[in-house]
Amino acid sequence: xxxxxxxxxxxxxxxxxxxxxxxxxxxxxxxxxxxxxxxxxxxxxxxxxxxxxxxxxxxxxxxxxxxxxxxxxxxxxxxxxxxxxxxxxxxxxxxxxxxxxxxxxxxxxxxxxxxxxxxxxxxxxxxxxxxxxxxxxxxxxxxxxxxxxxxxxxxxxxxxxxxxxxxxxxxxxxxxxxxxxxxxxxxxxxxxxxxxxxxxxxxxxxxxxxxxxxxxxxxxxxxxxxxxxxxxxxxxxxxxxxxxxxxxxxxxxxxxxxxxxxxxxxxxxxxxxxxxxxxxxxxxxxxxxxxxxxxxxxxxxxxxxxxxxxxxxxxxxxxxxxxxxxxxxxxxxxxxxxxxxxxxxxxxxxxxxxxxxxxxxxxxxxxxxxxxxxxxxxxxxxxxxxxxxxxxxxxxxxxxxxxxxxxxxxxxxxxxxxxxxxxxxxxxxxxxxxxxxxxxxxxxxxxxxxxxxxxxxxxxxxxxxxxx
Amino acid sequence: xxxxxxxxxxxxxxxxxxxxxxxxxxxxxxxxxxxxxxxxxxxxxxxxxxxxxxxxxxxxxxxxxxxxxxxxxxxxxxxxxxxxxxxxxxxxxxx
Numbered sequence: 001x002x003x004x005x006x007x008x009x010x011x012x013x014x015x016x017x018x019x020x021x022x023x024x025x026x027x028x029x030x031x032x033x034x035x036x037x038x039x040x041x042x043x044x045x046x047x048x049x050x051x052x053x054x055x056x057x058x059x060x061x062x063x064x065x066x067x068x069x070x071x072x073x074x075x076x077x078x079x080x081x082x083x084x085x086x087x088x089x090x091x092x093x094x095x096x097x098x099x100x101x102x103x104x105x106x107x108x109x110x111x112x113x114x115x116x117x118x119x120x121x122x123x124x125x126x127x128x129x130x131x132x133x134x135x136x137x138x139x140x141x142x143x144x145x146x147x148x149x150x151x152x153x154x155x156x157x158x159x160x161x162x163x164x165x166x167x168x169x170x171x172x173x174x175x176x177x178x179x180x181x182x183x184x185x186x187x188x189x190x191x192x193x194x195x196x197x198x199x200x201x202x203x204x205x206x207x208x209x210x211x212x213x214x215x216x217x218x219x220x221x222x223x224x225x226x227x228x229x230x231x232x233x234x235x236x237x238x239x240x241x242x243x244x245x246x247x248x249x250x251x252x253x254x255x256x257x258x259x260x261x262x263x264x265x266x267x268x269x270x271x272x273x274x275x276x277x278x279x280x281x282x283x284x285x286x287x288x289x290x291x292x293x294x295x296x297x298x299x300x301x302x303x304x305x306x307x308x309x310x311x312x313x314x315x316x317x318x319x320x321x322x323x324x325x326x327x328x329x330x331x332x333x334x335x336x337x338x339x340x341x342x343x344x345x346x347x348x349x350x351x352x353x354x355x356x357x358x359x360x361x362x363x364x365x366x367x368x369x370x371x372x373x374x375x376x377x378x379x380x381x382x383x384x385x386x387x388x389x390x391x392x393x394x395x396x397x398x399x400x401x402x403x404x405x406x407x408x409x410x411x412x413x414x415x416x417x418x419x420x421x422x423x424x425x426x427x428x429x430x431x432x433x434x435x436x437x438x439x440x441x442x443x444x445x446x447x448x449x450x451x452x453x454x455x456x457x458x459x460x461x462x463x464x465x466x467x468x
Numbered sequence: 469x470x471x472x473x474x475x476x477x478x479x480x481x482x483x484x485x486x487x488x489x490x491x492x493x494x495x496x497x498x499x500x501x502x503x504x505x506x507x508x509x510x511x512x513x514x515x516x517x518x519x520x521x522x523x524x525x526x527x528x529x530x531x532x533x534x535x536x537x538x539x540x541x542x543x544x545x546x547x548x549x550x551x552x553x554x555x556x557x558x559x560x561x562x563x
Contacts, residue, residue, distance in 0.1 A: 018486055021490045022490045024494075025502060026494075027495070027558060030555045030558065031556065034501070034505050034548060034551045034552055035548075037548065040512075041508070041509065041512050044512050045518070047515070048518045061519050061523065065518065067521055070521070070534055071521050071537060073534075074538045079541055082541060085542075086546040094554065095500075098504045098547075101507055101511075101542065101550070102507045104540075104543050105544075108514070108535075108536040109510075109513045111535055111536035111539070112516040115520040115521075115523070115536070118528070119520070221503065225503055225506060225510075229506070229510045232512070235513060236476075239520070241515065241516060243512065244512065244513065245476055245480050249480050249487060250487040251487070251506045252484070252487065253483065253485075254491040254502075256488075257487075257488055257492060258491055258502060261494065261499065262496075350496075354499075355496050355499035355500050356496060359558070360558070
């Protein structure tokens with residue numbers, strides 16, 4: 001009785017996870033989907049406290065649990081760290097938080113496998129040892145890789161691809177070392193071999209993510225997320241826990257598809273994203289370009305330009321997020337609309353630092369969903385657009401993606417703002433975008449640059465516009 | 469009757485197909501929440517972490533397991549909360 005009930009509740013939790021992913025794939029059901037997932041995870045966790053598991057399985061445990069106070073203490077500590085972090089994070093910092101959460105999950109999976117391996121000792125079957133080796137490798141890579149991703153997004157380190165001489169050989173040697181250490185663990189076993197395996201895997205995670213350029217970081221987060229899913233599945237195999245296998249595999253499989261979809265949205269293959277920095281030709285020195293003249297304007301100039309436009313397309317990017325200017329943008333759009341000007345938002349799938357980032361921000365500012373146009377919809381309309389207002393975006397409108405083969409974003413579909421009669425860039429400085437590539441469009445005669453914090457300048461544009 | 473290992477392998481294989489199937493047609497708008505939600509789901513490794521904490525027979529194992537519990541809790545709870553915050557904003561756009 002106890003046994004069947006335990007399995008049934010576990011199965012129900014697994015179904016919750018499937019429904020959660022299914023729900024998350026559609027805008028209307030997304031929030032409910034997430035709550036169903038949270039419910040499933042809560043049930044699964046409570047289950048451990050009230051049922052012992054099956055006597056013959058590795059997940060069998062005492063009731064009450066040994067070390068119960070310490071376990072509860074650890075849980076509470078996790079809650080105290082996780083919940084405030086998740087509640088307080090600003091929408092702009094979401095990508096790095098997701099990266100960090102993913103990393104700690106990978107680390108947890110690796111630790112679980114290590115402890116179970118230490119426990120089993122020489123009793124472990126070869127399948128269990130292989131699953132452990134897999135978990136330690138992939139979990140550690142996911143952990144250290146996510147930490148580097150976090151550092152890049154938080155701008156604790158450079159966002160450009162980090163490539164150094166011999167990097168390719170170092171990473172190959174590191175990978176060979178990981179496999180050798182894996183074989184060592186499988187053949188003779190022992191704690192030293194496992195520690196070496198963990199260390200080399202952590203190093204590999206670092207080397208693997210360092211050469212990835214800033215704009216590709218979201219793809220890497222998604223890939224590492226899929227990795228963590230697979231480690232959880234492998235831990236589930238070691239612990240003979242069906243629920244972990246189902247949950248981990250679901251995340252691994254859906255994460256893989258999602259990674260591919262994201263890569264497609266950026267118009268590149270996954271392989272190129274990950275290894276592009278090793279094959280890309282060095283770029284032409286951009287030093288000479290900096291001295292070139294640009295046309296910069298005042299907020300009043302831009303207000304006048306907008307006032308006499310019939311159609312304006314707003315292209316938001318990460319700069320909008322940084323400046324927290326989404327509400328001001330909406331105010332601007334409202335003022336323009338009240339003057340009878342047609343306003344649309346051109347949303348690039350990967351504008352910002354994560355796919356859908358702009359949709360989240362603009363939804364926060366209550367921008368009507370119908371005004372948000374995806375790239376395919378909005379691109380043909382730029383030729384009838386009087387002003388394309390690019391707010392803190394750069395890479396997603398950079399013609400280099402079309403014109404200069406060999407540049408890191410070559411092949412990425414862009415918003416064709418150059419087709420509009422006028423282009424206005426709101427920028428903090430002449431600094432290139434996240435991907436670190438010079439944008440030719442900035443020097444185009446029909447481009448006006450408006451320097452400063454996006455929120456400040458937009459506020460000035462709005463008040464100038466109201467006075468016209 | 470399948471052996472236990474084979475049964476787990478069968479579950480693994482079927483789950484791969486389910487995973488592929490459920491997210492095959494997702495709009496780019498939802499990429500981030502979906503990634504974040506999936507990320508929270510693998511936080512269920514918490515279950516494994518609690519079980520190995522119970523199994524631990526020395527201090528090293530115990531502290532490694534307790535660390536795993538903290539990390540997994542952060543992953544799971546933080547992941548669901550942050551996903552909900554994102555999706556809450558999507559909901560606001562409905563009039």
